[in-house]
Amino acid sequence: MLRKLIKHEFRATARVMGPLFLIMLALALTANLSLRFMLDSKIFIISFLGGLLLVAFTVGLFAMIVMSIVLMVNRFRTNLMGDEGYIMFTLPVSSHKLVWSKIIVSSVWFIAAGVVDFFAGMIAFCDLDVLRDIFSSASFTNIVDGFAYLLREYGVNVPLAAAEILLLCLLGCAVMCLQFYAALAVGHSFDNHKMALSVAFFFGIQFAFQFVGGMITYAIDQFGMFYWDWDLTSVAETHLFLGVCILAEALVGGAYYLITTVMLNKRLNLQ
The missing domain is CATH 1.20.1270 (Substrate Binding Domain Of Dnak; Chain:A; Domain 2)
Known part of the structure; x- marks a missing residue:
């Protein structure tokens, strides 16, 4: 029964979080274009629009985390504390499973929101040519070798x-x-x-x-x-x-x- 509860909870919350993830990635692409082309434009309107896009992306990073928390709280309140509670508590399932389904799904969305924010930041602020130069540089190789040395010498598990x-x-x-x-x-x-x-x-x-x-x-x-x-x-x-x-x-x-x-x-x- 817990698996069914989790499946239902994912379906209900994905309707909100899925579009938010897509919007966040789209904002990351626009922020990248803004940083690379629009902010340095000599045309004021284009430069101003680039600044607005960058601000929207920055706000979106925080809004993603806040929205996941708001959704988590609202789902618990409406699903168990509101009118839906009359139905949920008549199901042949214990309150422990009801709570665990909320915890598991909410935790997954928290982690997913953090991962999406991370990749959105990578998309917005990183240039593929720059990343290629970094990972192929001698300094990056030295860092990897130094980390491997610490693992061998000090036995970090x-x-x-x-x-x-x-x-x-x-x-x-x-x-x-x-x-x-x-x-x-x-x-x-x-x-x-x-x-x-x-x-x-x-x-x-x-x-x-x-x-x-x-x-x-x-x-x-x-x-x-x-x-x-x-x-x-x-x-x-x-x-x-x-x-x-x-x-x-x-x-x-x-x-x-x-x-x-x-x-x-x-x-x-x-x-």
Whole structure:
């Protein structure tokens, strides 16, 4: 059932995100033309139009991320907190699967939006001739050789580090989703002013988590754990740091998830 929920969610959200991706890539092409031909034109109108196209592209980069967040919040609110909730919660599926379908799809769109923004920036600001010169230059070859030397000498476990960073990014996307879901679930447990209360609870929950995190950091500092001599290599310290970050994200995400599911199961108010 989870697979069907994810499939339905992708279909619903792709109607918005798909055209946005195409628009973003089109803006990247126009920005490239603007940088290469229009901005240096001696004709004022052409130069001014090139500047407008570049501004539109810059705004589009930020709008892509903002729009993915807005879509994620709106889908959760309308699909589970609004009138559609009467249908969704009558399906033979648990609230956990409903939440997970939202988390998975939203996280995929966050990553896709970041990838599209990256490639759009490459298209807008890079010249193929310049890229060809860079990758074929002796300096680029020296950089690659130097990186390979560091791997051989210090034994950096690139696959493990890459897996840890990827896991941290995925957890970060999930936690960002759950921050909004938890606030919406709590806010919609009341009879009136649900969205206003959701916004208030969002900032309130954020403050509570930051306060708890600050107290934990202070307690660790009081015990002097930051200054202990762990006798670790730089590579081990890197993996330890990433592991701690992953654990912290998992704990925070688990707390948000618990708030969300408990409120959906015990306190949901669709009136």
